Amino acid sequence: MGDRTKPGSGAIVTSASAPATSAAAVGGRSLDHPTRDEIRIETVLHALSDPMRLRVVRELAAADAELTCSRFDLPVSKSTTTHHFRVLRESGIVQQVYRGTAKMNGLRRDDLEALFPGLLDSILDAANRQVQRIGEDR
Amino acid sequence: MGDRTKPGSGAIVTSASAPATSAAAVGGRSLDHPTRDEIRIETVLHALSDPMRLRVVRELAAADAELTCSRFDLPVSKSTTTHHFRVLRESGIVQQVYRGTAKMNGLRRDDLEALFPGLLDSILDAANRQVQRIGEDR
DNA sequence: ACCGTAGTTTGAGATTCTTCGTAGTTTGAG
DNA sequence: CTCAAACTACGAAGAATCTCAAACTACGGT
Numbered sequence: 001m002g003d004r005t006k007p008g009s010g011a012i013v014t015s016a017s018a019p020a021t022s023a024a025a026v027g028g029r030s031l032d033h034p035t036r037d038e039i040r041i042e043t044v045l046h047a048l049s050d051p052m053r054l055r056v057v058r059e060l061a062a063a064d065a066e067l068t069c070s071r072f073d074l075p076v077s078k079s080t081t082t083h084h085f086r087v088l089r090e091s092g093i094v095q096q097v098y099r100g101t102a103k104m105n106g107l108r109r110d111d112l113e114a115l116f117p118g119l120l121d122s123i124l125d126a127a128n129r130q131v132q133r134i135g136e137d138r
Numbered sequence: 139m140g141d142r143t144k145p146g147s148g149a150i151v152t153s154a155s156a157p158a159t160s161a162a163a164v165g166g167r168s169l170d171h172p173t174r175d176e177i178r179i180e181t182v183l184h185a186l187s188d189p190m191r192l193r194v195v196r197e198l199a200a201a202d203a204e205l206t207c208s209r210f211d212l213p214v215s216k217s218t219t220t221h222h223f224r225v226l227r228e229s230g231i232v233q234q235v236y237r238g239t240a241k242m243n244g245l246r247r248d249d250l251e252a253l254f255p256g257l258l259d260s261i262l263d264a265a266n267r268q269v270q271r272i273g274e275d276r
Numbered sequence: 277a278c279c280g281t282a283g284t285t286t287g288a289g290a291t292t293c294t295t296c297g298t299a300g301t302t303t304g305a306g
Numbered sequence: 307c308t309c310a311a312a313c314t315a316c317g318a319a320g321a322a323t324c325t326c327a328a329a330c331t332a333c334g335g336t
Contacts, residue, residue, distance in 0.1 A: 029284090029332080037271075041264045046187035049180050050324085070282065080325055082284060087323095101282045101333045116264035118256065126179045126254035133175075167302075167314090188294085208312065218295050220314060225293095239303045239312045 031089065031096050036111045039092035044112070044119075047091035052076060053084050054127055055137065057093060057107065061124050066097075066104040169227065169234050174249045177230035182250075182257075185229035190214060191222050192265055193275065195231060195245065199262050204235075204242040 048054050056072055074081055085105065088094040095106045112120045131137045186192050194210055212219055223243065226232040233244045250258045269275050 041261070041268050042187050042189050042192060045183045045192075045261070049184035049187055051180055052324090054180060054183075068282080076324085077326055078283070079285080079327075083324075086284095098283095098332090103283065116260070116267065118260045119264045122254070122256045122260040123179075123183070126257045129254065130179050190294090206312085214294090215296055216313075217297075217315085221294075224314090236302090236313095239310095241313065 029098055031098075033089060033095060034092045036092075036115065039111065039115055041116065041119075043091045044093060044116075047087050047093055048123060050084070050087075052080075053088055056084065056088065056105075058124060058127055060094065060105060060107050061120075066106040068102040068104060070102070167236055169236075171227055171233060172230045174230075174253065177249065177253055179254065179257075181229045182231060182254075185225050185231055186261060188222070188225075190218075191226055194222065194226065194243075196262060196265055198232065198243060198245050199258075204244040206240040206242060208240070 048057065052074055056074070059072060060067060069081060069085055072081070074084075076084075085094070085096065085103075088105075089096050092108060092111065095108050097104050097106075107120075109120065186195065190212055193212070197210060198205060207219060207223055210219065212222075214222075223232070223234065223241075226243075227234050230246060230249065233246050235242050235244075245258075247258065
């Protein structure tokens with residue numbers, strides 16, 4: 001899985017020169033998401049197998065709206081939070097868009113439902129049941 | 139892992155004196171499985187996020203019967219196969235029992251269904267759809 | 277222009293995972 | 307008892323993950 005290959009251009013954005021007109025510089029920052037047909041079940045399951053990420057997805061589903069990263073009060077540092085959101089985005093579970101300084105996060109329900117009908121809901125349901133059972137949250 | 143000693147709960151196989159009349163001693167070797175209420179959604183998802191293990195579970199579901207480890211023709215070594223079956227057992231997805239020199243593997247459908255209704259089926263369905271779509275199997 | 281908020285990147289440490297080969301154990305058969 | 311078959315256990319190597327702190331970039335207001 002690992003694919004730390006940076007998003008936009010070829011990492012040469014080291015600012016040695018050309019600070020302004022970089023490829024990704026057009027509208028601002030670019031975030032690349034997998035297209036619908038690039039989403040893989042193994043990757044989705046892996047992304048959701050982390051407690052922190054599963055929790056984010058549960059909150060996102062409960063809110064049923066786009067939320068900024070900072071709305072989530074996770075017990076980890078900012079950089080770790082960024083990391084988890086990145087995994088969720090690269091797996092195709094969430095969609096991220098910049099709006100000002102904030103980054104909005106939304107579930108890709110349509111894509112997931114089209115590829116894997118019922119999967120997301122049954123995982124969310126399973127997670128909710130487990131929290132009810134043993135309340136291991138937060 | 140660095141610690142092959144079984145994970146959660148411990149207790150049981152304390153073997154202070156390991157009398158012959160131990161529950162597990164009946165047929166010979168003992169394999170400890172998590173009890174139903176020890177099964178965790180994160181662990182289940184993690185176990186199924188590996189292509190090899192997902193494949194094993196798919197075959198097991200398709201066969202709808204107990205199969206020996208050697209029935210699976212995985213493209214990995216035997217010790218790796220043992221490892222994957224162990225992960226599946228410790229996550230609570232499969233149940234393993236010795237029968238002669240063979241080890242029978244069966245899905246714990248009842249337990250999973252009781253804890254997470256519909257989860258296993260929707261994951262299997264998702265996996266099947268993906269194989270149909272891009273045939274990345276074997 | 278300056279500052280604060282929001283998030284990213286880089287580099288690091290610690291842990292865990294996947295995989296393997298080799299050596300052992302257990303069981304059933306001859 | 308000895309053998310083959312079926313697994314397990316024990317390292318070990320290499321990759322991937324999770325986590326953090328520190329330094330950085332982007333955007334919006336005052």
